[in-house]
Amino acid sequence: MSTSIRPRKRENHEFIPSDYFRRLEKKEIFENEAPLEVDLGCGEGTFLLDMAEKFPERNFIGVERLLGRVRKVSRRAELRGLTNVKVLRLDSKYVAEWLLPLSSISRVHLLCPDPWPKEKHHRHRLFRPSFLNSLESILEPGGEFLFKTDHDEYYEWSLEQANQYKGSLIQAEWPEDAFFYPKTDFQRQWEAEGKSLDSIRMIKPANL
């Protein structure tokens, strides 16, 4: 009698919505009710995967528009045996504005996004009042938006956008050691070049 070793089924960590034209329910992304964090523009996913490994009791979804990076994140999640992380290939703005469930995200991370330095390209920048309105809608009460950039002008511009925004998210201090927060791939690269990062933290009041 021959014994065959059945290969372990590879888990695909890519999340493909059943419908792109309606808001998701939280349980469509992960079946359990664990807190859900979103990493917009997750790149190759080092931050996302480090977070997922550190917090197995939370769920994480990365959003990335480049297919090669999405596949890489999925492969890396499989290699690390993570069951609480998925990655979605879509535009971050669309996901925040139209797809994610309302009042249900515990933290949104936007780390080292493309700064679009030319003025004629500023319209591509994500950080603007309409984006903050979208975040306000999807964050749960007490939820947080965490932003980091190495680009001084984009940072100043983002502060102005935050000041122009009239919604309920409140800017908060973010001391270096406030909580576990792993470095992203771009952050490591830029810090190795001697650059430093600025950050913005905004919180949705717990009573909303």
Ligand SMILES: C[S@@+](CC[C@H](N)C(=O)[O-])C[C@H]1O[C@@H](n2cnc3c(N)ncnc32)[C@H](O)[C@@H]1O
């Ligand atoms: C500069 S990289 C930063 C990646 C990662 N957050 C890091 O810090 O290592 C920006 C990433 O965001 C992705 N990206 C840019 N605009 C996007 C958008 N509108 N929707 C989804 N992903 C986007 C890019 O493909 C790229 O992987």
